Amino acid sequence: MDAQKLLDVAIQHFNDERHLIPMYLHLIVSALFPIYAGAHASLSRPSSAAKPVKKKRRSVGSQDEDADDDDDEEVVQKLEGMSPRDAVIYPVVAGITLAGLYYLITKYGAKAINLIFGWYFAVAGVFSVAKLVSDAATVAISFVFPTYFGWNGRLYRVDGTKKKAIVVRGAADEGEVDSAVPSVPTWLKTFYGTIWAVRAAIKQRYTVHVRAGRDLDEKTNFTMVHALATLFGITTSAYANLVAKPWYLTNLQGFAVCYTAFQMLSPTSFTTGSLLLSGLFCYDIWAVFFTPLMVTVAKNLDQPIKLVFPRPEEVVQAPFAPPKRQYSMLGLGDIVLPGIMMALALRFDLYLFYLAKQQRKTVQKVDTANGKEGKEAEAEMIEKAPYIPVTGYSGDRFWTARLPTSSRPEKLNASFPKPYFYASMIGYTVGMLTTLVVMSVYQHAQPALLYLVPGVLVSLWGTALVRGEVMAMWGFSEAVDAEPVEVGGDTGKKEEGLKLDSAQTWVNMWDEVLRFWGLKEWGTEGKSGKGAAAVEEKRATRGKAGDVPAKGKAVESAQDDDVVFGFTISRYRPKQEAGDLSEPSGSAEDVAGKRE
Template identity: 40%
Template sequence: MADTEPSLVASALGTAAYAFTKVQPLLPVYAHMILASLFPIYAAAHASLTRPSTAAKPSKKNRKDRARAAAEDEDSDSEDEDEDEEPENEMEGLSPRHIILFPLFAGISLATLYFLLKWLKDPSILSKALNAYFAVFGFFAVTKLVSDVLDIGHSIIFPRRHVLGGALYHVDGKAGRAVPVAGDVKNGKVITTPLPGFLARMPLGDGAKEWLWADRAMPSNKWTLKLYLERALAGKARVGAHTLVGAVVALATLVYFNLVDKTWYLTNLLGFSFAYGSIQVISPTTFATGSAILVGLFFYDIYMVFFTYVLSSPLLHPLAQDTANTTSSSPLMVTVASSLDVPIKLMFPKPGTATTPSGKNAAAMLGLGDIIIPGLMIGLALRFDLYLFYLRRQKRVPATTEGAEDTVVKAEFTPLAGRWSDHFWTHSLMGRPLWKSAAPLENGKEEAPFTFPKTYFNASLVGYVGGLVATFAALHLMNHAQPALLWLVPGVLLSLWATALVRGEIALMWHYSEEIVEEATEAGKEATKRTGQLFKEEDVNAVRKPATGKSRRPEREVFSFSIEGPRKVGPTAGAKMEGKNEGSEAGNGTTVPTTVKSQVWTGSEAHSSAREEGGVEPAGKRLRVR
């Protein structure tokens, strides 16, 4: 009997089985790449959360209550501190002109690096120069990332709210106790340990409790550095223990990376730090501007990978060549990225192949642009979710007199600092409250929200992961380096705009803007916006008044530098940390350094007009709060 040809289904199954066998060794690598790229996006997006325009400022009394304990740990310099001032976060807004500038400058930079490589004929020379340049920014970026990670870990161990025995507890750091406020309050007892949940049942001595309360207060016990140079500089910075640890880790990382060995994990640490910091300080301003910029970079990435082939020698392309005597044609972007040993990419070890040189470790690469560029839109989507959350909590009060306009009453904004760790200790894995009743507290107030719906954020993350999976599939099917933005941009943009279309919120998304509209002060003057910097600057050109106490400088002072330690370190310091974290932590529970008196960012000139949606306050009026 003659052999029959396999059916179409059998052929398809056989092809799929062969393809799976071929890609199976790389599945852990791809999973590593997906998780590693999501880490800086997720963390930075939550760290960028601030008060949206649809939420009211916290009342003066609530702000004072949160800052009360922290203020005890500050000096009384009235020139530097303003209890009524709302902290602001520095952010750079993008404008429509960046639609052209981004691809243009990216192309110029890439071409310049390639021609420098050809001219120098030694990639190590250019790598050393670039690494020295990146080391300056890398120090601050790694310090910020490490200190924020430590703050997250600390907030998980010492949350402000937790559940024990069906009762919701609020931790009072100043009093050194946790008090039941909701749920099974009758059977709940006052707890004298800062440990949350079941950990509170651990038998501890007074000395151990004292040490735990002091450790809970540790992040807020900061050293204050003051610097003054007449008519040039005046300001102060505050440095805590976590910041010092981050600085040590950053310095050790840069020394080892530049002087010993450029391992993949140190390259990734620097890459994570750059991506984490960039997503926090850059905003697309509007969804229209962000989408247009992504589309422009979409075509740029395609052109640089598919239409810019160059003759690549092993000297300039060491990761792609097997021997020292061969040359090949390689995309310009791939040539530059693989030739330079600088932290502009993430590297992931993968199993060697038959073409891998003996003793050389193979690695998959993902450019930082493939994380930062989509991450800007994903961060914008999360802030839009927060905007919608408070928009739906607004109440419209009908006018009492004829011809008057209705009044929109906004819900008071609750800082999102530490909410993730609070949610972890108060809710089940399915998101249900662990205390028996979710009713208002005994004093009649509602419990502050632990989280908010993240519809657009989750949709954009799904689109991003789908784009990465499509990139990996195309890489194997075409056997050719892939421009990741070719798949990531459609994945993110289609997921966002399709979600808005299904929910009927296209107009809301289109008109949403993060451009700042200046607010007037009570005295009728415009609020002053200053650029954030390491030291909080004063008006060094102002005429100095005679010294009248601690709040004034000596009249003959020309130069001074001082270091002040924390005033108190003890069990009562827990309240200080609690008050400080309320005002200084980011939405994901990480602590944003309070050493900088930052300001709002200003968006593009093209979006200067305020936008109104449904009669509520313009979305463009948005102060960024830490």
């Protein structure tokens, strides 16, 4: 009888709250979307894989199917890692910050705080929104203007220079223009040239050269997509701070912040991440249940630190009063903090995939340590499989999906199993559903991490236990130790890291931002990314009066050294290597970009 009554109450409650189901689905999908996209965008070559095999560029007119892809450069995500000490301190710092914001809001009001934070987040909003829009636009363009497509069982490659589709595989005379390609409809012939021009304009790359004094000399590549995405980011931030903040604009900025965070932050290891989430688990309970801090700050701060979801309009009892619109909120911390652990799980899946492909080989080497006459000895060596990018080429994958795997380029077939990532996605979804159910039953704001943290951690460690990989997960780490470099001239001392002057430090920081944004991938000639040695080399080539320049280096004129500021924009020209007979071109058709 008690069970029947409980069931009746549950059914009645479901009927009362059924109108909120679309909003709840909206909330769950909005939380999973940036996690899925950002986690995949954070992928790069794991330590268990070897560097991709680089091919020499072909001469103009080469029939090699990868002729335009030979200049793809490896993109390595540089994430800001955490240590166990950071994981312990972070919840304490978060609690102190939250208490400080609560004090300022209750004493001075939220208007001044929102004004200050508004312009602070405006800068981050421009960068994050531009990054999100740029990547999304690149993926969309790959569907409209693919490089590869399949037709009648054959693989074709679009040649932007010849403005034709060339057979790659499936014909007797590969590399020839095939008449079997569907002809252009009559109504489209008028716009045929315009379509090719638009395609070329979108893929055209430009180089911005900025020079300030003797220390700053940077070249950065960009496309029209990057420029328009930046303009869009500036527009959205300006509108949000000067005009209005509709809920969908707040959510766009929130999505963008989450998306970029997954490509910048890493818990480094599963142990550190578990320690961080455990601390935040306790922090969230304290901030929501035992104090009014979290709810008060979230309701008063009108900033992109939360996602806002409109609830169904409620009828007001007062006569002629308009319906009342309320909103549900989800803090970005409830997405980012479990999400960085889930992104780590995806990278762990990729690590295990290439770890399983490693092979042990026995090689013969000569041991000369025991005398002049060396003796052959056997040594065991681990051979790693070359890394093939598993992200990007979305449009090409779609347009060649009907072709057999053997007929497609290897990069379009790249994939790997994702048991840990999918397990964490299920755990996160279960935790989110539990949060919504409890909130609906008790009609009180809930600390989402109270349910999300157990869902994510139990799913990850439980999967490792079932698969017998607990020790592998425990020992996995993305921490990279700095290599010692010689500094101080002839002193012979070695120190960790690089010692740069203040100007070069800022240049290197800017380089990291550009690389993250995808603007430093295409053979940038700026030297700052190579560290202090490059700075000294650049200064040495400029020289002083009476100095002898290094072989192959030209000393810049004194007039050029006296330039205070210089700014130029030109078409991108890839740097040719010795023996390269290909003609340089500024189009991405000639040097295919890697990231989509």
